[in-house]
Amino acid sequence: MGRYLLKRLLLMIPVVLITSLVIYGAMNLTGGDPALALAPDNATEAQVEMIREELGLNDPFIVRYLKYMGGMLKGDLGTSYVTNKDVFKTYMQRLPNTLELGCASVFVAVLIAIPLGIYTAINQNTWKDNVGMVFALFGVSMPNFWLGLMLVLLFSLRLHWLPSSGRNGLASLILPALTVGMGLAALITRTTRSSMLDVLRQDYMRTARAKGADERRVIFRHGLKNALIPIITVIGMQLSNVLTGSVLAETVFAWPGVGRLIFDSISKRDTPMVTGCIILSCVLMSLVNVLVDVLYAFFDPRIKAQYVRRER
Amino acid sequence: MSAVTKSTVTTAKPVTKMKSRSQGQEAWRRLKKNKGAMLGLAFLILLVVVAIISGYIFDYETDVIGINPAEKLQKPSAQHWFGTDNLGRDIFARVLYGSRYSLVIGVGSVFIGLVIGVLCGALAGYYGGMVDQVVMRINDMLYAVPNIMIAVVIVSLFGTSTFNLLLSLCVTVATAFTRIARASVMTIRQQEFVEAAYAMGLPTWKVIFKHILPNCLSPIIVQATLSIGTTIINASSLSFLGIGIPSPAPEWGAMLSEGRNFIRNSGYICVIPGLAIMFTVLALNLLGDGVRDALDPKLKK
Amino acid sequence: MSDLILDIQDLVVNYETDDGIVHAVNGLNLQLEKKKTLGLVGETGAGKTTTALSILNLVPNPPGVIRNGRIILDGEDVLQKSPKELQKMRGNDVAMIFQDPMTALNPVMTVGEQIAESILLHENVTQAEAFERAKEMLRQVGIPDSRAYDYPHQFSGGMRQRVVIAIALACNPKLLIADEPTTALDVTIQAQVLELMKELIRKYEMAVLLITHDLGVVAEVCDEVAVIYAGKVVEKGTADDIFNHTLHPYTEGLFNSMPNLKKKGEDLEPIKGMMPDPMNLPEGCAFAERCPYASDACLRVNPELRKVSDTHWVACRAYEDERFQLRRYQHA
Numbered sequence: 001m002g003r004y005l006l007k008r009l010l011l012m013i014p015v016v017l018i019t020s021l022v023i024y025g026a027m028n029l030t031g032g033d034p035a036l037a038l039a040p041d042n043a044t045e046a047q048v049e050m051i052r053e054e055l056g057l058n059d060p061f062i063v064r065y066l067k068y069m070g071g072m073l074k075g076d077l078g079t080s081y082v083t084n085k086d087v088f089k090t091y092m093q094r095l096p097n098t099l100e101l102g103c104a105s106v107f108v109a110v111l112i113a114i115p116l117g118i119y120t121a122i123n124q125n126t127w128k129d130n131v132g133m134v135f136a137l138f139g140v141s142m143p144n145f146w147l148g149l150m151l152v153l154l155f156s157l158r159l160h161w162l163p164s165s166g167r168n169g170l171a172s173l174i175l176p177a178l179t180v181g182m183g184l185a186a187l188i189t190r191t192t193r194s195s196m197l198d199v200l201r202q203d204y205m206r207t208a209r210a211k212g213a214d215e216r217r218v219i220f221r222h223g224l225k226n227a228l229i230p231i232i233t234v235i236g237m238q239l240s241n242v243l244t245g246s247v248l249a250e251t252v253f254a255w256p257g258v259g260r261l262i263f264d265s266i267s268k269r270d271t272p273m274v275t276g277c278i279i280l281s282c283v284l285m286s287l288v289n290v291l292v293d294v295l296y297a298f299f300d301p302r303i304k305a306q307y308v309r310r311e312r
Numbered sequence: 313m314s315a316v317t318k319s320t321v322t323t324a325k326p327v328t329k330m331k332s333r334s335q336g337q338e339a340w341r342r343l344k345k346n347k348g349a350m351l352g353l354a355f356l357i358l359l360v361v362v363a364i365i366s367g368y369i370f371d372y373e374t375d376v377i378g379i380n381p382a383e384k385l386q387k388p389s390a391q392h393w394f395g396t397d398n399l400g401r402d403i404f405a406r407v408l409y410g411s412r413y414s415l416v417i418g419v420g421s422v423f424i425g426l427v428i429g430v431l432c433g434a435l436a437g438y439y440g441g442m443v444d445q446v447v448m449r450i451n452d453m454l455y456a457v458p459n460i461m462i463a464v465v466i467v468s469l470f471g472t473s474t475f476n477l478l479l480s481l482c483v484t485v486a487t488a489f490t491r492i493a494r495a496s497v498m499t500i501r502q503q504e505f506v507e508a509a510y511a512m513g514l515p516t517w518k519v520i521f522k523h524i525l526p527n528c529l530s531p532i533i534v535q536a537t538l539s540i541g542t543t544i545i546n547a548s549s550l551s552f553l554g555i556g557i558p559s560p561a562p563e564w565g566a567m568l569s570e571g572r573n574f575i576r577n578s579g580y581i582c583v584i585p586g587l588a589i590m591f592t593v594l595a596l597n598l599l600g601d602g603v604r605d606a607l608d609p610k611l612k613k
Numbered sequence: 614m615s616d617l618i619l620d621i622q623d624l625v626v627n628y629e630t631d632d633g634i635v636h637a638v639n640g641l642n643l644q645l646e647k648k649k650t651l652g653l654v655g656e657t658g659a660g661k662t663t664t665a666l667s668i669l670n671l672v673p674n675p676p677g678v679i680r681n682g683r684i685i686l687d688g689e690d691v692l693q694k695s696p697k698e699l700q701k702m703r704g705n706d707v708a709m710i711f712q713d714p715m716t717a718l719n720p721v722m723t724v725g726e727q728i729a730e731s732i733l734l735h736e737n738v739t740q741a742e743a744f745e746r747a748k749e750m751l752r753q754v755g756i757p758d759s760r761a762y763d764y765p766h767q768f769s770g771g772m773r774q775r776v777v778i779a780i781a782l783a784c785n786p787k788l789l790i791a792d793e794p795t796t797a798l799d800v801t802i803q804a805q806v807l808e809l810m811k812e813l814i815r816k817y818e819m820a821v822l823l824i825t826h827d828l829g830v831v832a833e834v835c836d837e838v839a840v841i842y843a844g845k846v847v848e849k850g851t852a853d854d855i856f857n858h859t860l861h862p863y864t865e866g867l868f869n870s871m872p873n874l875k876k877k878g879e880d881l882e883p884i885k886g887m888m889p890d891p892m893n894l895p896e897g898c899a900f901a902e903r904c905p906y907a908s909d910a911c912l913r914v915n916p917e918l919r920k921v922s923d924t925h926w927v928a929c930r931a932y933e934d935e936r937f938q939l940r941r942y943q944h945a
Contacts, residue, residue: 137601141594143545145552146568146586153579203716209671210711211731211780212704214696225721247460248549252572263553266464300721301764 008293012286019282020072020275024065027271068275077276082268087276091258095280097167098257101180101249102242104173106235108181109188114231116185117192118224121200132189139186148179148252165254176253180246184238191234195227202226228299236292243288244281342606349602352595359592363411370405385578394584397567398574403581406562407588413563414592417474418544421481422536428482429489430532434525436490437497447490455487459546460553467555477556481546485539492535496528530607537600541593548589564589617685618788618820619645619668624682626663626672626844633892637663639844639899641682642918645837647787650814650821652835652852654828654867658888660844661824662712665790667692668822669709670699687787705735707788708781713797714773718765724751724776725761731783750779754809771802775809785817792824807833828871832856837924840864843889843899846918850925860927862904865939898930905940906931 043051052058056067071077077087120132155175156164163172199205200223208222209215245259258277265273297304343349380400388395394403436447454462463480470476500506501524509519548565550556557563559570564585571581626638638660645651655661666672668684670691684691686707694702711717719727728747732738738746748758754775765773774794781789794810795803811834814821823835831838832852839849840861848861859865866884886903889895895902901911911930918926931937 137594137597138590141541141545141597142590143548143552143565143586143593145549146582146589149568149572149575149582149586153575153582157576157579203711203713204719206671207711207717207777207780208719208730210669210703210709212700212702212734213730214700222719222722226719241458244458247458247553251553262461263464266461266468267555269468302720302766305764305766 004297005290005294008290012283012290015286016279016283017069020069020279021065023275023278024068025061027275028061028064072279077279078272080265080270080273082265082270082273087272088280090261090273091277091280094256094258094261097255098243098245098259100167100173101176101246101255101257102239104177105180105184105242105246106239108177109184109238110235112181113185113188114192117189117231118196118219120189121193121196122219124197132193136186136189139182139189142183144179144183144246145248145252147182148175148249151175151178152252165252167255172253176249176255179252180242180249184242187238188231188234192227192231195230196223199223199227225299229296229303232292232295232299236288236295239292240285240288243284339603339606343602346602346605348598349606352598352602355591355595356599359411359595360415362408363415366405366409366412370409372409385574387578388580395578395580397571397581398578401562403567403584406567407564407584410562410564410567410585410588411592413557413561414544414547414589417478417481417547417557418540421478421543421547422485422539424478425482425485425539426489426532426536429486430493430525432486433490433493433495434497437494438501438524440498444494448494451487451490454483455491459484460549463546463550463555472555472558474557477547477550480550481543484546485543488535488539489532492531493528496531497524500524500527534600534604534607537596537603541596541600544589544593544596616646617644618647618687619643619822620683620685621664621668622683622685624664624667624684625680626660626667626682627678627680628676629678630676635891636894637677637844637891638667639894641841641845643839643846643849645788645820645822647820648818649836650823650834651837651839652831653822653824653839653841654826654831655841656826656888658891659841661841662792663844664841665709665792665822665824668788668790669703669707670694671703671709701735704731704781704786705784706786707790708784708786709790710774710777710781710792710794712793714770714777715797717777718773720765723762723764724768728761728776728780728783731780735784746783747779750783751776753782753813754779771798771806774798774802774806778806778810778813782813782817782819786819788820788822789814790822790824793826794823795830796825796827810834828867840867843891843894845899845928846926847900847929848925848927849918850922854922854925858925859939859941860921860925860932861929862906862931862939863900865941866903868941898928906937 056064059067068078075088077091079086080090083090116132116135120129123129152164152175155162162175164175166172204226205218205222208218213222245257245262247259247263249255250257250260258281262274262277262281264270265277380396382400383392383396384398384400386392386396392402392404394407396402397406432447432451436444436451459480462483463477466476466480506519506523509523514522547556548563548568551563551565552569554569557566559566567585568582571578571585575582621641621643624638624641625636628635628637641660641664643651643653643664653661653664663672663677666677667679667682668686668691670679670684672679679692682692686702691699691702718724722730725744725747728750729740729743732743732746733740736743744761748761751758751761756772756775756779760768765776768776774797778794791810795806798806807830814834821834823830825831835852837849837851838855839846840855840863841847842863848855848859848864850858850860854860855864856868859868863884866882869882870884872881884903889899889902895912897910897912897914898904898907898916901907904911908930914930916928916930918928919932920926921932
């Protein structure tokens with residue numbers, strides 16, 4: 001198992017390399033001349049040329065790319081055209097905020113969705129199922145930024161229970177996490193429900209009951225454990241999305257996260273920032289994928305056997 | 313010889329058409345039984361009617377974007393059913409008129425995205441090999457990128473406009489259809505009646521369009537209905553972020569963005585447009601789920 | 614009477630669906646004495662599995678409903694028990710083996726854990742002790758106990774069925790219900806598993822209700838036989854009664870439709886027609902429309918089981934005429 005993990009982590013390297021080449025190429029070969037954008041309005045051509053030299057824009061593409069890669073190995077991803085600050089540092093400053101929001105959102109989502117999914121699956125086709133499904137349907141149909149606004153309206157402005165924006169302390173995390181989490185919850189509920197419905201039909205559930213196990217044990221120990229794989233897949237996908245930044249929630253709540261950073265950088269044509277952030281986001285997403293694979297092996301011995309067999 | 317071929321060709325066509333006609337009627341019958349789907353359908357028909365009538369009832373210049381400082385920020389009343397916004401514009405009129413944008417953008421992007429996506433997916437699924445690999449790698453990359461990022465890139469390169477909004481929405485829609493079309497085509501392609509069509513000497517494009525694609529319709533129809541919903545949400549999200557439909561157009565997301573600044577004292581500005589989005593997408597999802605169940609009832613059980 | 618481990622009286626079980634009511638079991642009567650093995654024989658759809666599930670009160674609900682009847686297991690009516698009492702009973706007093714070993718085991722639990730679970734549910738032991746006993750059970754069914762740490766996907770079909778048997782016998786139940794335990798297995802494995810079962814039945818001194826459609830299996834393993842058709846028992850007796858003194862036309866039909874080496878070259882004689890649609894059962898005898906001996910009265914009245922000897926019962930109007938004999942005995 002350990003060797004499998006190592007292999008996966010090593011495999012990330014070529015993925016990151018190719019992605020960085022594509023992104024770097026895309027960002028630097030399109031769009032305008034950054035030197036022009038950076039230069040003051042009344043600059044002469046000579047002054048603009050000087051800026052170009054400084055930025056190394058006159059070198060051939062391959063040289064620029066290799067220099068960039070060299071820098072990346074040292075943790076230097078360049079400097080922002082806009083703020084003049086180090087790209088890597090800026091990203092790392094914002095990352096904890098996004099991690100916080102991302103994990104809290106997934107936590108909220110799972111807390112709501114898995115019990116709801118199990119409940120509706122057990123009570124399939126009754127009114128309880130219908131109510132649960134309607135709830136999930138509303139969750140999927142609501143624009144999440146609007147949910148954010150509504151939550152702010154109710155909990156901040158009317159009830160004064162929670163702050164309406166910014167990041168300071170646990171209380172300020174609640175509304176943003178709910179905003180993002182509800183949308184995730186709807187999707188995870190549907191997946192949980194359909195996976196549980198599949199599992200509930202299986203013969204081994206009947207075997208467990210015939211042994212004298214009570215219903216709760218049958219549902220959780222025998223049912224849920226088998227239903228988890230597709231659920232983990234969906235949670236993993238959502239976690240990936242959320243960790244690369246939820247631009248909308250960050251906008252509504254002025255949450256200083258990575259999503260808003262990327263968004264603003266693209267708008268302002270801040271090429272080094274965009275390139276660096278996207279590459280780092282890819283690394284993050286790959287790590288999440290590896291984590292999800294590990295979870296698979298943990299929950300399903302048949303999958304674990306495949307990983308272990310590969311080692312032999 | 314030709315007489316024989318002709319008669320076999322003409323009998324081949326009705327088989328596929330007849331199959332889909334009675335299938336269609338069957339599906340419609342099942343759909344009618346689904347109360348949720350019917351409710352959704354009713355709402356959508358109402359919405360289309362509203363969108364069409366708005367063009368006649370409201371005069372764009374005065375009712376929709378006309379600035380009226382004297383009446384600004386009034387709470388809902390008999391005069392203004394949904395109140396007025398910060399520029400004194402009647403929100404009721406704006407919300408109703410805004411339906412035009414949502415519907416046109418939603419249906420438009422999905423239509424274009426569908427055509428592009430199905431074409432790409434069908435080609436990938438049909439030819440396999442290198443074509444398949446290339447198409448699917450590109451598709452996977454685009455599929456992984458959140459719609460918002462695609463939109464920001466396009467807007468930063470080409471500026472904010474309705475056309476660019478459509479463009480970025482199409483990309484996201486197309487990626488979904490490529491996957492579906494490819495999967496369907498790959499399944500159908502292996503079936504025997506396709507070999508039979510070849511044996512009769514039909515050219516490739518005819519085989520694709522007249523025999524393979526009609527049998528892939530079910531997942532495509534379901535996806536189309538659901539895609540319109542997600543596209544409307546994406547469009548309003550982009551407008552909310554300021555890179556969608558430019559002001560002063562009464563697009564629902566843009567209205568929320570403007571209203572946000574006044575949420576403290578005039579919260580109602582932010583409620584109604586969002587409800588409009590939610591109910592529209594809800595109706596589309598109800599209908600889409602109903603269509604999926606009607607076309608393949610086995611999935612439900 | 615107190616010798617009975619199982620007494621099913623007038624059992625009626627329906628499956629109530631949107632498309633109609635399926636009458637799966639229609640007034641079934643069955644008795645089984647302690648330490649005896651009874652073979653319940655019938656075609657697919659006759660109601661065998663539903664009967665077996667009813668004994669454990671495990672008929673899936675919805676859509677299954679037990680509309681009538683009493684199931685007396687060792688003196689107590691199963692259908693009157695509370696859920697907690699049922700849980701105590703299942704696996705402990707009565708255990709059940711199902712048909713398909715490939716799907717009967719939980720894929721994410723080790724085999725040892727699944728056997729141990731049975732023990733832990735009913736006895737006050739530690740996890741370690743239960744696992745040790747699980748290993749012992751594996752040895753009993755002919756599997757090396759080191760395999761207790763393996764998962765079901767690492768076993769073949771025949772071995773999985775042995776594990777299923779180990780789980781069932783772990784708490785030494787008084788009654789074992791085996792629903793077509795060898796049908797899903799290869800023929801050579803079938804013989805092995807049957808041998809194992811015979812040995813364990815003797816060893817554990819259990820009563821066994823063996824459900825099967827295979828008369829060969831019945832001949833090998835069973836002391837008594839009950840033939841079930843359209844949710845009712847139509848003939849019951851000892852193995853000798855049923856095989857050598859067949860009474861019911863349906864039973865005769867079953868024997869005739871089996872390939873017989875002695876009659877090589879002759880056409881097979883399947884029973885004409887099909888079992889009636891359980892959503893639409895006829896008023897009279899359910900077998901009447903296929904029965905070569907049927908009369909008009911048979912179509913109107915559903916016959917009850919009547920005693921022919923101390924051990925042999927049959928539900929057939931033809932025997933109101935004392936001289937009636939089945940064709941197979943008419944030549945003798």
